[in-house]
Amino acid sequence: MSDPVDQALDLSFVVTAMLGGAYGPVDPARIAVAGHSDGGTDVALLALDPSVADHRIRAYLSLSGQIPRGCPDRSTR
DSSP, rough: OOOOHHHHHHHHHHHHHHHHTTBBBBOOOOOEEEEEEEEHHHHHHHOOOOOOOOOOOEEEEEEEEOOOOOOOOOOTT
16 A cells, blocks of 8 residues: 655655765765656655655656645645
8 A cells, every 4th residue: 555655754764864874975965856656656745745845855756646635736836
């Protein structure tokens, strides 16, 4: 079963691990996330929902994802 909120938070955990040096040096000003299908939905959630947003991420690529139900409407901003 898919849980977009937990999966989005998992992506933030990976960013934290990468910045902590687990995978070598990472430039904190150049962090991007990408996802396809359910992963694209997770990325959309990170980009659009302030309750799970990770401000360390600078770019988002959502391929064939859905805007999760309950995300704030950003079309007027």
